[in-house]
Amino acid sequence: MGLFTYSEDVIKGFAVSDRTKRGGQYVGAWRVLAPEIDYERCTGCMLCAIYCPEAAIVANEAGKPQVDLRFCKGCGVCSNECPVKAIEMVKEEG
Amino acid sequence: MSEFDVMPGNKAVAHGVRLSRVEVIPIYPITPQTTIVEYLGEFIANGQLKAEYIQAEGEHTCLGIAVGASLAGARAFTATCSQGLAYMHEVVAQAPSYRTPLVMAVANRTLGWYWSLGPDYSDIMPELNLGWLVNFAESNQECLDMVIQLYRISEDWRVLLPSMLSLDGFYLSYSYERVNIPDQETVDDFLPPYRAPYPVDPTISDKWPAAGLPPALHTTYRRLFEELMEDAKKVIYAVDEEFGEIFGRRYGGLIEEYRCDDAEAVLVTMGSMTTAARRAVDRLREEGEKLGLVKLRFLRPFPSSELRRIAERVRAIGVVDRMVLHGTGGGGAFADVRSALYSLDERPPVINFITGMGGEDIPIEDFVAMGRRTLKAASTGRPEREVEFIEHKPEAAPPPVQLEEVMPIYPGSDGCAGCGSSIIIRHLLKVLGPNTVIVNPPSCAGVNFGGVVTVPWVLANYAAAAGYETGLYRAYRIKGKADKIYLTSFSGDGGTVDIGLQAISGAAERNESFIWVCYDNEAYMNTGIQRSGSTPLFANTTSTPAGKVWAGKPEKSKNMILIMAAHRIPYIATASLAYLPDLERKIKKAAEVTRAGKGMAYIHIQQPCATGWYFPPEKTVEVARLAVQTGVWPLLEIEDGVLKVNIKPRELKPIEEYLKLQGRFRHLTKEQIDTIQAEVKKDYESWLTLEKMGKLPWY
Structure with a gap:
């Protein structure tokens, strides 16, 4: 990844980057602890999403944060920054 | 008492530098060299080495510091590779005429072009012809020993030229091997403190290295430098011999021959790839094929006469190159070998294999194939192809995860957690x-x-x-x-x-x-x-x-x-x-x-x-x-x-x-x-x- 994304284009020997083919990898396996959101407490301020280093938190239909665990590295910034302490880092089942 | 330890090549280099009692060490980080200077930092931080340690703000300055220190009569060391070596280029060109016998380790890495952290010799290639001695190490032990040897060779007043110690990034720099660490007293006896003939030090010397010459003398001095390179060959052999007597390890001087005695064909290699090539030679020997191996230890001065002597004995030579001279159709070692043999009345065919670029591994099987092709050229007297690129398909990597929503930066990066x-x-x-x-x-x-x-x-x-x-x-x-x-x-x-x-x-x-x-x-x-x-x-x-x-x-x-x-x-x-x-x-x-x-x-x-x-x-x-x-x-x-x-x-x-x-x-x-x-x-x-x-x- 990173510098090593390239594709062969039509000009001989000319490796190119293509922004329409960009994307990351599933990095959920990096995680040791996963964020668990207490939606009773959550005020939907979305600070967690704003600070999430991976952009792995999006708003759900109710306007509350939802973690895309495929991309969550488990850093815990969301939990640390949550002003109402509604996110706990927990060991995942299984 | 000497001792044994298991360590990566970069640490072996650092031990060589410590034992050589280097006095000035300017540094600038670049992968895969950096741990050399980190180990040196640790040695100094803990009182195992007394040296000036300077973190420069770039490689150009970094080598400038080493040359300056050497001009003043101190023993200097630095290390770099790839882009960093290229950025030093101007200073690299200056050091030989100032006759500064510093040693620089180059933990080879591809020079971009397309960027890679892996080793090939595209970084050291542009620096070969500027008047430095250029040595290639095969093992971590050789790294340690050659730092000491290179100071001895470089500081010899018959030579007084800077040296590069080339060690393959990753394959040596980060790979662990068993290494003997000689004791300090023995090294001190072998390598006395550096004595500069004309130090830039007005308190003790009225003379210092000249920066310029009249144009008419440029040709003369170019000839003199070629003679110095020839003189250096003698010193290289003598130092290796003496080192062998004291430390029990001999490397053979400019080249090392492996199973060449009755060989009909030889492969020519350098650096860490040689170890895999040795195993390929062994395998073909078991099949009764008479293949030998020549390891180029020094690329500068180039072992021309040594290769001529081998060429007179064999019927084909296969040169394995981890570098390409674009526009010439072949590799750098190939060009040098072929050029060295041109003066022979009868020459065996020389073929070139270009492989392992960007740090790609060169497996034993590939050397076996290269050996067979060279043997075939020996039997037919004509190679099928003079230059051959040994290519492999890249390992299939998972494709990027394409999300429906276009985002300025997608999740799933390689960044650290919490970056x-x-x-x-x-x-x-x-x-x-x-x-x-x-x-x-x-x-x-x-x-x-x-x-x-x-x-x-x-x-x-x-x-x-x-x-x-x-x-x-x-x-x-x-x-x-x-x-x-x-x-x-x-x-x-x-x-x-x-x-x-x-x-x-x-x-x-x-x-x-x-x-x-x-x-x-x-x-x-x-x-x-x-x-x-x-x-x-x-x-x-x-x-x-x-x-x-x-x-x-x-x-x-x-x-x-x-x-x-x-x-x-x-x-x-x-x-x-x-x-x-x-x-x-x-x-x-x-x-x-x-x-x-x-x-x-x-x-x-x-x-x-x-x-x-x-x-x-x-x-x-x-x-x-x-x-x-x-x-x-x-x-x-x-x-x-x-x-x-x-x-x-x-x-x-x-x-x-x-x-x-x-x-x-x-x-x-x-x-x-x-x-x-x-x-x-x-x-x-x-x-x-x-x-x-x-x-x-x-x-």
């Missing part, structure tokens, strides 16, 4: 939008996020990034696009305050209308946490390790804001990832200033780094917030010369609250903490004083 720079990139691109171009000097952000952003991310050469940006800006301007494209750097602190500073200063003085964003994680994180000009006082880094002798970085960081203000550019700001509305406002302001063509906008953003500052990843934003609240990282901006401190805590928190979260400050004494506190207070109050001035007087 702050991705937070900065996301908010930067949120403000600037899709028609943004990012110019990026080498950095961890480039490696980790260059592939997941959806704007052009132009990797620029380290010291030239502000040059790339200037060129892009001027091209957009002349094409009427300057107000349609936002142009910004995303540069680390090394690329800004150290190696990049000259080009940034030039662009600022010309007042080019682009944005310079520095994400400052206060050390060289991409190469493994070496100190930069932005590393704070007393911080522990891998090049300022806190030990028995050292107590972290002894200097304060550069004041980049004042440096930029000295250029009178229209907009300068600091920002923090903990204060994102402030950060976004400042990026917007920078975009307005540059879009209006008013000149350069400079934004310096602190980026706490969990990996390099040694704090738990969830604390990234908390550490950034504390930096502002303790006054260590004041948020301020200078707009047309008017300085404003944006966030003024009613009372600054004690610095200890910020320091105690970070492992890089764990070693601090009470006195050191007090010193930092006093410095932070002084700096913070200085900004308030400047703010009171209204407009800075030189605007």
Whole structure:
């Protein structure tokens, strides 16, 4: 990844980057602890999403944060920054 | 008593340097060389080596320091590779005529072209013909031994030329092998202190190395240097012989022959690939094939007569090259071997295999195939092809995860958990939008996020990034696009305050209308946490390790804001990832200033780094917030010369609250903490004083 994304284009020997083919990898396996959101407490301020280093938190239909665990590295910034302490880092089942 | 230990090649080099009692060691980090100088830093920090250790702000300066030290009569060492070696090039060319017998380790790595961290000889190739002795090591033991041998050879008054010790990146630099560490006394007997014939030292010498010669003497001196190279060959053999007697290890001088006695054909290799080639020769020998191996130990001086003697005995030679001389159709060693044999009346066919470029492994099977093809050329007298590229299909990598929503930066990057720079990139691109171009000097952000952003991310050469940006800006301007494209750097602190500073200063003085964003994680994180000009006082880094002798970085960081203000550019700001509305406002302001063509906008953003500052990843934003609240990282901006401190805590928190979260400050004494506190207070109050001035007087 990173510098090593390239594709062969039509000009001989000319490796190119293509922004329409960009994307990351599933990095959920990096995680040791996963964020668990207490939606009773959550005020939907979305600070967690704003600070999430991976952009792995999006708003759900109710306007509350939802973690895309495929991309969550488990850093815990969301939990640390949550002003109402509604996110706990927990060991995942299984 | 000598002892044995298991260690990577880079540590073996460092032990060689320690045992050689090197006196001056300038350094600049670059993968995969960096740990050589880190080990040396540890030796010094713990009192095992007494030497001047200087972290230069770029490789050009780094080799300059080594040459300067050598001119003054000190024994000097440095190490580099790849882009760093290329950046040194001018100084590399100067060192031989100053007759400075320094030793430089080159942990080979591809020279971009297309970037790779893996080894090939494209980095050392352009440096071969400048008057240095160039040695290639096969094993970690050879690395250690050759550092000692090379000082002995280089400092011999019959030679007095600098040496490069080439060790393959990763294959040797990071691979562990059993290594014998000779004892200091024996090395001292073998390698006496360096005595410069004409040191630049007016207290003891009226003579010093000349810098220029009349043109008529240039040809003469070129001939003399060729004679020196010939003389060096004798010294190389003599030193190897003596080393063998004392230490029990002989390497053979310029070349090593392996199973060549009755060989019908030989493969010619160099560096670490030789070990795999030996096994291929063994395998073919078991099948009854008469294949031998010649290891080129020195590429300069080139072992021409040695190869001629071999050519007279064999019926084909296959040269394995990890480098290409573009435009010649073949590799560098091939060209040299073929050229050396031209004067023979009868020459065996010489064929060339080009392989292992970009660090790709060359497996034993490939050497077996190369051996067979060379043997076939020996039996037919004609090769099927003179030059052959041995190519493999790349390993299938998982394709990028394509999300439906187009995002400025996609999740799933290679960045560390809790990385702050991705937070900065996301908010930067949120403000600037899709028609943004990012110019990026080498950095961890480039490696980790260059592939997941959806704007052009132009990797620029380290010291030239502000040059790339200037060129892009001027091209957009002349094409009427300057107000349609936002142009910004995303540069680390090394690329800004150290190696990049000259080009940034030039662009600022010309007042080019682009944005310079520095994400400052206060050390060289991409190469493994070496100190930069932005590393704070007393911080522990891998090049300022806190030990028995050292107590972290002894200097304060550069004041980049004042440096930029000295250029009178229209907009300068600091920002923090903990204060994102402030950060976004400042990026917007920078975009307005540059879009209006008013000149350069400079934004310096602190980026706490969990990996390099040694704090738990969830604390990234908390550490950034504390930096502002303790006054260590004041948020301020200078707009047309008017300085404003944006966030003024009613009372600054004690610095200890910020320091105690970070492992890089764990070693601090009470006195050191007090010193930092006093410095932070002084700096913070200085900004308030400047703010009171209204407009800075030189605007």
